[in-house]
Amino acid sequence: MTAAPLEQHPDDGSVLEGYRTRRYAHPELRGADELLDPDGDVRSGWRDLAAAVDLLGTSGLQARIGQVRRLLQDDGVTYAPGDETVFGGWRLDPLPTIVSGPEWDELAAGLAQRGALLDAVLADVYGERRLIREGLLPPEVVYGHSGFLRQCDGILLPGDHQLILAATDLVRRPEGWYALGDRAQAPSGSGYAMQNRRIVSRVMPALYRDTQLRRLRSFFHTLRSALQAVAPRPGEMPRVVILTPGAPSETSFEHAFLSSLLGFPLVEGRDLQVRDEQVWFRSLGRPERVDVVLRRVDGWFCDPLELRGDSRLGVPGLLQAARAGNVSIVNPPGAGVLENGGLVPFLPRLAEVLLDEPLKLPSVPTWWCGHDASRRHVLANLGELVVRPIARGVGRANRFGWELSSRQLAALRARIEAEPHNWSAQERLEMSSTPVATAAGLEPRRLVLRAFAVAGPDGYTLMNGGLGRVGAEVASYDISNQSGASAKDVWVLADSDVDLADLAVVPAPLVQQPGAPELEVLDDVPVAAAATAAVPARVAEDLFWLGRYAERAEDAARLLRVASDLAADHAHAPGSVGHGSMTRMLRALTGVTTTFPGFLGEGAAERLEEPGPELLRLAVDTFLPGSLAHGVRHTIEAAYGVRELLSTDTFLVLSGMERALHELAQREEPELYLQPATSRVLEGLLALSGLAAESMVRDGGWFVMDAGRRIERSLQLVQLLRHALDPQLGGAEPLDGEELVLESVLIAAESVITMRRRVPGRPRAQAVLDLLLVDPDNPRGLAHQLDALDADLAGLEAGLAGSRDLPELDAARALVAGGVVVGEAADDRTALLARLEELSGVLSDLGYAVARTYFARVLPPRPLAVDGRETR
Secondary structure, three states: OOOOOOOHHHHHHHHHHHHHHHOOOOOOOOOOOOOOOOOOOOOHHHHHHHHHHHHHHHHHHHHHHHEEEHHHHHOOOOOOHHHHHHHHHOOOOOEEEEEEEHHHHHHHHHHHHHHHHHHHHHHHHHHHHHHHHHOOOOOHHHHHOOOHHHHHHOOOOOOOOOEEEEEEEEEEEOEEEEEEEEEEEOOHHHHHHHHHHHHHHHHHHHHHHHHOOOOOOOHHHHHHHHHOOOOOOOOOOOOOEEOOOOOOOOHHHHHHHHHHHHHOOOOOOHHHEEOEEEEEOOEEOOEOOEEEEEEOOHHHOOOOOOOOOOOOOOOOOHHHHHHHOOEEEEHHHHHHHHHOOOOHHHHHHHHHHOOOHHHHHOOOEEEEEOOOHHHHHHHHOOHHHHEEEEEOOOOOOOEEEEEEEEHHHHHHHHHHHHHHHHHEEOOOOOOOOEEEEEEEEEEEEEEEEEEEEEEEEEEEOOOOOOOOOOOOOOOOOOOHHOOEEEEEEEEEEEHHHHHOOOOOOOOOOOOOOOOOOOOEOOEEEEOOOOOOOOOEEHHHHHHHHHHHHHHHHHHHHHHHHHHHHHHHOOOOOOOOOOHHHHEEEEHHHHHHHOOOOOOOOHHHHHHHHHHHHHHHHHHHHOOOOOOOHHHHHHHHHHHHHHHHHHHHHHHHHHHHHHHHHHHHHHHHHHHHHHHHHHHHHHHHHHHHHHHHHHHOOOHHHHHHHHHHHHHHHHHHHHHHHHHOOOHHOOOOOOHHHHHHHHHHHHHOOOHHHHHHHHOOOOOOHHHHHHHHHHHOOOOOHHHHHHHHHHHHHHHHHOOOOOOOOHHHHHHHHHHHHHHOOOOOHOOOHHHHHHHHHHHHHHHHHHHHHHHHOOOOOOOOOOOEEEOEEEEE
């Protein structure tokens, strides 16, 4: 989508002046403001943005808000898609937050030092433990933290760094930037930061084009090189994979996005296995050895043999493979110990000991309750502090003391006194505010900035910007996705020739992933030019079902459109030939989609009199198996499961289909809009088919997806013929030789033009059967589908060891090629229907056979006993 050019809206008044008024109307916002200096003037780096916002006006800002929402939907950007009621989708403000170049350079130096310090602490905690022996760190801070994994003792990455990817949450106070907390477990947000940049640049194109910015792409190049550099076998081409919990993860979008950015395959625990202390990647071809695992699964869940026995997300034996030096896990599973509020008060002293220099970036004043004096201070000021468990997790939310009742404060006091080492507290923050676009204009919100650092040969490299987040309400201190926070793109201004050079120069050579695509830079994003990497067997199965569901939805859309056309023309003409044909096709629609009772079961007579409501149900009922909406929903879910392999345009198409059905369901008198809505969905499904044909490399993934489409198209076609040609499904009216039914079948099978060109005049059953079942040159016919399926399987086997044995495919081809289905049975309707039913069964068995042959499921590891009982 291209944003509209800036248009002035004089009736809106000054948006900037409105922001000034609102900003100073909230005395609780006592901190600095990113847009306004202490005198209320616009800061120099923000002047172009302020001018653009005033030019847009309130209505222009609202339009930009709508464009962002549409682009997020079109790009399939999600947060916690499995639990929308709690987390909601990803929210993004259209206006960036701006940081000057010199200010960022100073901040980056402090963040790079903080990364080096945390790196040294991590190496010591799982190595010599000098800090604990010499009393520089209390044992309770380390051993009492849930992120410390004793099983990881002595497991170290090769090279100079243990902490490869670090993130720090920052807040600006009037005197400068402060660290609010660190993320080292599996830092999330860098992919969202890149996606934010892509969307904001499209919504505010003129401002983005005219502003000299430091770009984000070099960070991902550096990350890619850093991952390859920690491979345990130097001199070899390393195999890197990204380990994800899967689609239910709240950040699954980012996992897939990073896979596309970096060119590394996205895997789940069941895609990997450990043999002889080596990690192997289960692909459609032979197993491949894995050298580096970029972990997006929390440490405790990485290995059910040594860590949480009830985990189904990890890989049994993974830690032993790492212990043997055969695989590098990034970040190490025990890195979560650094996400530790109890560690913060000790960082200044640790910087002097470990780095021989003072800590450059201060933390928000923090007290660890395991220290007697600190605990007394916390308890004495409990109502004015932010109280945090030292470890994050379920049930470990922050407590804002000033928001608690006296009873809640007493309960919190008792918990701290009972387990003081588990608690820390921070000073109440005077956080900076930043403008966000709302329906009322610009409003201030408190800002948290997450910055990202990646380890390299010369220390830590910072992303030029990061992920900004703002509260859902003006006075909100709780700035999290769970509380409804929105994201902000962060622009770092380019102020020098060095900054400008960074716009075009890749900082370090890339080591090519074996079998992975070459990278090119497009729209500020390094992207894979060709997807030739191995495909996990699990992903191949998802692609297979993506092909099947997409074809199922397409066939349902075509048949629904034909049936609704007939209903519009003949529903109120009982006794006519047209009404009889309509009855046959409506009943065939129910039979093919298996949406019983529909037009066949109980109540069918009433539905045939007024078919509109039932046709609408078949279009929009998401939870009705066989409906169009059900097929679209499962197509979308399957696409999300393999989104790292699909063109980004895929989600533009998918969101359009979803939107069309949603709008149809919300209309007054929706039956009147059924035809155009169905056509919109069909257009989307055709576009999806075109993207698959034109934008995907012919690798194993494409072959299995196309195989799924061919099997489903074959099944749908045979079922359509079986039901439409069954005299028992006709009405009481004469059919006059079934010409209208046969023409409707041809339309639904996208073959009516071919038939008219080949056989002038009215269609006959024999000619229709020949064209749809026997003719190998008809791309919508059954014979062509079986030929294409055979070619798909041959292409798939070219990269596999051994050969297939699919007698079901041979049986189906024999039934068609030998004329057994048509032949003499064409004039014997009972025999024809029996042959079609037999063929339908063979095709169904063929689908199961393909799944059994190529996607043999690996049973997940059986949960071990946890807390003395087996977890099921």
